[in-house]
Amino acid sequence: MSKSLIGIISYGVYIPRFRIRVEDIARQWGENPEDIKKGLLVEEKSVPDLDEDTVTIAVEAARFALQRVALDSKEIGAVYVGSESHPYAVKPTATIVAEAIGAPSSIFAADFEFACKAGTAAIQACYGLISADRIKYGLAIGADVSQSSPGDALEYATAAGGAAFIIGKNDERKVLVELKISSPSRRTPLTFGGETCKSIHRTAGVLLGSLRIFGM
Numbered sequence: 001m002s003k004s005l006i007g008i009i010s011y012g013v014y015i016p017r018f019r020i021r022v023e024d025i026a027r028q029w030g031e032n033p034e035d036i037k038k039g040l041l042v043e044e045k046s047v048p049d050l051d052e053d054t055v056t057i058a059v060e061a062a063r064f065a066l067q068r069v070a071l072d073s074k075e076i077g078a079v080y081v082g083s084e085s086h087p088y089a090v091k092p093t094a095t096i097v098a099e100a101i102g103a104p105s106s107i108f109a110a111d112f113e114f115a116c117k118a119g120t121a122a123i124q125a126c127y128g129l130i131s132a133d134r135i136k137y138g139l140a141i142g143a144d145v146s147q148s149s150p151g152d153a154l155e156y157a158t159a160a161g162g163a164a165f166i167i168g169k170n171d172e173r174k175v176l177v178e179l180k181i182s183s184p185s186r187r188t189p190l191t192f193g194g195e196t197c198k199s200i201h202r203t204a205g206v207l208l209g210s211l212r213i214f215g216m
Contacts, residue, residue: 005170005175005178006130006169007168007176007177007178008167009137009170010071011165011176012060013163014057014060015161019045019046019047022036022042022044026156045158045159046159046161048145054085058083058143062164073101074102075136076104076107077136078107079095079098079101080122080138080141081097081111082111082117083142084144085147092109101139108125108134110125119163122140123165125138130168137166139166143161144162146159
């Protein structure tokens with residue numbers, strides 16, 4: 001019997017519809033927008049509406065991920081949300097998301113906060129629980145809203161949006177992307193369609209080891 005693959009079985013994305021152009025920001029600071037666009041390779045960015053934040057963005061992305069494969073939210077065993085902009089200091093975004101999508105009341109749920117890889121940490125947590133046969137499916141989400149200091153380069157580049165990934169085994173559902181976790185001291189190869197791309201160096205902790213993408 002072949003070994004079960006663990007990986008991404010579905011995904012969902014949500015990006016707020018409102019945009020702000022580089023020209024609009026540059027005008028406030030007396031900057032040359034053309035220089036900024038050339039330097040940052042950014043024309044515009046998404047911004048959240050008045051009633052949108054990391055929680056609402058995460059919920060929308062999660063719902064799209066569930067709808068994509070018609071998965072019952074009651075089968076979700078863990079919800080982890082990675083973000084640099086959680087709206088509450090003492091209330092987990094993950095528990096709100098779990099309630100909003102109709103996940104079971106007794107599940108693994110927690111927030112991750114880590115510059116640029118909090119969503120990856122959420123995927124790692126789901127991977128661990130599934131490989132240990134503690135849960136059947138895990139929901140890992142990375143979501144953020146725009147935040148930066150006024151006039152900083154990030155004011156032009158940091159936008160708003162979220163992506164949700166349902167992690168599981170290929171026993172009942174097709175794995176789109178196989179996940180493998182490697183040790184924290186090695187370089188990380190990314191494998192697409194059987195071809196290994198340029199390695200990227202890990203900054204801290206255990207990063208995603210490799211990705212193998214299968215036919216959609």
